Amino acid sequence: MTSGTQTMNKDTILNVEHLSMRFGGLMAINDLSFQVKRGDITALIGPNGAGKTTVFNCITGFYKPTMGMITMTQRAGGQYLLERLSDFEITKQAKVARTFQNIRLFGGLTVLENLLVAQHNKLMKASGYTVMGLLGLGSYKREAEAAIETARQWLERADLIDRADDPAGDLSYGAQRRLEIARAMCTGPELLCLDEPAAGLNPKESLALNALLNGIRDETGTSILLIEHDMSVVMEISDHVVVLEYGQKISDGTPDHVKNDPKVIAAYLGVEDDEVEEVIHEELDGSAH
Incomplete structure (x- = not known):
């Protein structure tokens, strides 16, 4: 690998490029690209059925994507193409760990x-x-x-x-x-993937979860990628948010950018574009407190 490529990838731990996943006639993920930066907490959000868990299953080896590349770059510079590895190898060699929606x-x-x-x-x-x-x-x-x-x-x-x-x-x-x-x-993961860690938690438990995740990020440097429906958790702890709808990315940026993106509001609330401005601050700002 050239030194120029190493410099370009220095701050990126996970690079998802043109990821697609088809189940029969259903295109669950369609040409999805995003990056997870080293040391960040990145949230993958979207309405039910947006394809979030399918993305996780491709990253962690439970599904083999129809198309696309998923590159994991470790601190020491080693790179792994996750779409070519088994789930066991992704955990052991690529240093990617995962939790599930259902406690195991x-x-x-x-x-x-x-x-x-x-x-x-x-x-x-x-x-x-x-x-x-x-x-x-x-x-x-x-x-x-x-x-x-x-x-x-x-x-x-x-x-x-x-x-x-x-x-x-x-x-x-x-x-x-x-x-x-x-x-x-x-x-000892370098990338920790959490599937709805705040699901079913009361406010006190959510605060304890936030403290744990911030501590992991700040004290160990471990990068975190999470799926989450709880907007208060997402807006409180995320450095970067990627929003999916029907298997495609509709927004990608900081929490402030995403929560003010009309496409995101429309996707979550099912409203027309001309109604979006009325609900932006009322709905998502309210859920961030």
């Missing part, structure tokens, strides 16, 4: 154990994939201690350290959301 914790395991399970790859590698390794000998013991320390740090950041020995299924809904994000962070 191990409810019967403790809060701490859920974070240790997330680190099983490096623990198994340290064991040499042998029984002797699992008996606590050599590098496995050191890695096990490091895994517990990593888990402890993320439980503190997620304000869950007091619940470390409780079953994950006993946590409140908001606490389970934070635990799921902490579990994803235990894999």
Whole structure:
């Protein structure tokens, strides 16, 4: 790769180019391009059926796109074409982690154990994939201690350290959301993809979520890409917002730019262009408080 290309991509961690996804006769995503900048919180928003989760599924390897390129550029300069990798390789090699709309914790395991399970790859590698390794000998013991320390740090950041020995299924809904994000962070991602992290949260839980996500961005430099319906969350924490409608991008910019874009208001509220000005500040500004 030329030095000029490296300079151009220096601040971009994820570059989605001309992404299209067809299911039979349905074009769910149509020629979508956008970038996620390193260290930013980028929100992907749009009405129901806009194609947001389909985009996530293409980025994280659950779908193979019909067309397009998805390039992940790591801090050290390594690049991965995500559309060519399996979901497992995207997590392990490209360092992309994901949470889902539906919480997928191990409810019967403790809060701490859920974070240790997330680190099983490096623990198994340290064991040499042998029984002797699992008996606590050599590098496995050191890695096990490091895994517990990593888990402890993320439980503190997620304000869950007091619940470390409780079953994950006993946590409140908001606490389970934070635990799921902490579990994803235990894999050491450079890009964290969150599918509706604020869904079902009350205002207090939303504030705790905002604090956790801002802390991840500010303290670790991890880039965050999220799908979200809660406009108060989007406007509060996002650096960059991409808006989809019917699988196409209709707006792309700062939260202030997007919330004042007539095309965005019309897409969300279903109003004619000549009515848009009347509802811009009343609707979206109101939801930002």
